[in-house]
Amino acid sequence: MKITYILSLIFLTLPLTNIAFAQNDNEAKALVKEVLDKVESYDNFVIDFIYSLKNTEQNMSQETRGDVSIKGEKYVLNLLGTTQIFDGEKIYTIVPEDDEVTISDYDETNDDQITPSKMLTFYKDGYRFKMDLLQDVKGRKIQYVELIPMDSNNEMKKILLGIDKQTKHIYNLIQIQPDDTKIEFRVTKFKTNEPLSAKHFEFDRSKYADYYINELD
Template sequence: MKTIKIISLVFLTILATKISYAQNDNEAKALVGQVLDKVQSYNNFVIDFTYTLENKEQNMQQETRGDVSIKDEKYVLNLMGTTQIFDGKKIYTIVPEDDEVTISSYDETDTEQITPSKMLTFYQDGYRFKMDVLQDVKGRKIQYVELIPMDSNNEMKQILLGIDKQTKHIFNLIQIQPDDTRIEFRVTKFKTNEPLSANHFQFQKSKYADYYINELD
């Protein structure tokens, strides 16, 4: 599905072998560890973000805005006019443009189906860490960590994770492909422990009575 593939690209979910921690830059490893601890300490969080794809040689630039609310393994994602809900068992992809809802079971072995823990902690597995540049972005100190894939078949030229040194939140994620296409996921708002309703992560079929329901399994 379109939305699932976009999420995979945005969050760079590459499931590979476990990290050999001895090969990491200790400072970079510690910083990434603090980010993981911070993310996992929240009851829930809501992220507004931009997704940008740019290639200057091809005079190409696209920007899309979206948001995602997350609690444990459940999420609601709004992106490119599509809403996707994961209630912990099934994925509901709602496309108002087509008046269609597609329902599928979550398959942990399918790398195009990802949960929030994979979205925000993909870099915990399959990468070595190396400290990169420190930048001042409107008064915020953003420390970049280069992610070096353990998988030799990884086709990315460079992957950088930007971390706000004060909040220990992810600021952005940059992926540079061999043809110098630059893909960036940037967090524009990060809200934690929001008063989300009890049915926020539940698909309510009654709302889509006029939609075609496509159940894949």
């Protein structure tokens, strides 16, 4: 499971202001815009999440927890025992199990390097929005918006974006692939405007004096 792939799901929940809403359901458009406007008003936010992958026919099921803090372009992601930091210029991948840190320059042309702005560009075109089911989840009203790819060769059959109608925050995101594999990113905690220190998104080399530092660039 690639960390960058998890990031792509996470960042899909970030402001998608530039998405072309032509041909979209007006109600879905209004709801998504309300959510995005609210997210944009925050200085930063911290998300605890559960990532799961299921395919009944292939008897495949896996689940893992993680968390990510985001401020503008910068982020710190903790997942699968690995920490990844992006300070706006370089990406630091810290793997305690191997006592190794990999440092690379951010390259916006590299599809394996995901940032919020890259996800905005990626989802700028090619999807139609429409309202889907309204579900009651443990007393919470979750309204789903369906994102339908216009390209029949898209690797996703569809995406369902679950929105808490009361808080106007993202509850979950479900990606369904052509082989009916279901990948879900579910938010378990969403904290905003946290008192993050100025150094929160910085890599402190002194903490990893005993690690092998692999500088790729």
